[in-house]
Amino acid sequence: MKIAFELSGEHATLPRAEVIACLESLNIDFREIAFMDQLLVVDVQELPPIAKRLAMTHHILDVIFICPANIKSILRLASTADLGLKGTFCIRAKCKGTDLSSTALEREVGALIHKKGYRVDLDNPDVMFRLVLTEDKCVFGRLMESVDRGRYEVRRPQQRPFFYPGVLLPRFARALVNISSLHDGILLDPFCGTGGILIEAASIGAQCIGMDIQQKMVLGANLNLRYYDIDGMLIVGDACDIPLRSKSVDAVVTDPPYGRSALIQARSLEYLYRDSLREIYRVLKKNKKAVIVSQMPLDKLAEEAGLAVRGKHQQRVHRSLTRQIIVLQK
Numbered sequence: 001m002k003i004a005f006e007l008s009g010e011h012a013t014l015p016r017a018e019v020i021a022c023l024e025s026l027n028i029d030f031r032e033i034a035f036m037d038q039l040l041v042v043d044v045q046e047l048p049p050i051a052k053r054l055a056m057t058h059h060i061l062d063v064i065f066i067c068p069a070n071i072k073s074i075l076r077l078a079s080t081a082d083l084g085l086k087g088t089f090c091i092r093a094k095c096k097g098t099d100l101s102s103t104a105l106e107r108e109v110g111a112l113i114h115k116k117g118y119r120v121d122l123d124n125p126d127v128m129f130r131l132v133l134t135e136d137k138c139v140f141g142r143l144m145e146s147v148d149r150g151r152y153e154v155r156r157p158q159q160r161p162f163f164y165p166g167v168l169l170p171r172f173a174r175a176l177v178n179i180s181s182l183h184d185g186i187l188l189d190p191f192c193g194t195g196g197i198l199i200e201a202a203s204i205g206a207q208c209i210g211m212d213i214q215q216k217m218v219l220g221a222n223l224n225l226r227y228y229d230i231d232g233m234l235i236v237g238d239a240c241d242i243p244l245r246s247k248s249v250d251a252v253v254t255d256p257p258y259g260r261s262a263l264i265q266a267r268s269l270e271y272l273y274r275d276s277l278r279e280i281y282r283v284l285k286k287n288k289k290a291v292i293v294s295q296m297p298l299d300k301l302a303e304e305a306g307l308a309v310r311g312k313h314q315q316r317v318h319r320s321l322t323r324q325i326i327v328l329q330k
């Protein structure tokens with residue numbers, strides 16, 4: 001079956017990487033068919049419910065047809081395609097990047113399906129169809145699942161008992177956890193700060209270990225984990241000397257300090273990255289991944305530590321801060 005993921009526009013590359021890593025971590029056999037402007041289409045045998053895991057997807061569709069983004073092709077396919085419809089229906093269209101009107105399209109395609117003998121129910125339909133148009137393609141599908149993105153708002157850092165500036169937002173932290181391909185097992189954040197990454201890892205069922213060199217951060221992260229009933233292990237310590245056995249963790253996701261002002265017990269940011277990357281390599285199990293957010297490119301230091309670069313993303317936070325997100329594999 002063909003499945004389309006309607007991706008969020010909050011980042012150009014992370015939403016796609018998140019879906020792909022999630023499918024891989026769940027051992028789902030899939031083939032990517034198309035990636036076009038906030039829409040990823042894959043071919044899979046079967047899809048387990050994954051909306052609960054994803055952060056940067058809006059909807060997941062069972063694709064009925066894909067056609068050129070013009071009204072003639074859409075109406076022709078909507079009238080001939082097997083819609084597999086039982087009960088009432090409703091259509092929602094999203095026409096980003098085209099000059100077609102969503103409302104007009106919903107009305108025209110809706111009227112056509114209605115003529116085939118199906119009843120419209122705008123409030124509580126048995127089947128919700130979605131028409132998603134990119135600049136040149138249209139994907140028409142049955143809505144399978146929607147991601148409840150509101151639940152990440154509920155976990156806003158300001159709502160937690162311990163807040164500190166510089167914390168990652170929950171949706172971003174969840175996407176990073178997913179990009180690490182962690183299924184279950186142990187996730188380590190050696191620069192855990194207030195524990196934002198640990199909270200998201202625990203929410204997908206991982207056991208989490210956090211470390212921070214500042215006792216006040218570890219105490220605060222502890223308050224935050226307890227607030228969500230999370231039973232993680234927290235250590236006051238230096239990420240350049242991690243007190244864990246070699247090959248003992250299944251993923252590392254972390255957000256080390258960015259500027260020189262954030263430096264604690266390290267000669268320079270370069271030393272901090274170099275020594276902590278060596279430790280990350282040591283504690284990771286073979287083939288497992290580390291996802292690291294930094295202000296400078298880490299490719300060279302990561303490769304020197306023995307880690308292979310599997311992906312890179314950039315996120316502009318403001319004029320003087322662009323985050324680099326690097327995906328590494330042991």
Ligand SMILES: C[S@@+](CC[C@H](N)C(=O)[O-])C[C@H]1O[C@@H](n2cnc3c(N)ncnc32)[C@H](O)[C@@H]1O
Nearest residue numbers: 167168191192193194196212213238239255257
């Ligand atoms: C950018 S913050 C992490 C924020 C975190 N992601 C959150 O959501 O709150 C970086 C953290 O690294 C910690 N840190 C700095 N040097 C460290 C070191 N050598 N070992 C461990 N932690 C360190 C700082 O105390 C700070 O809390």
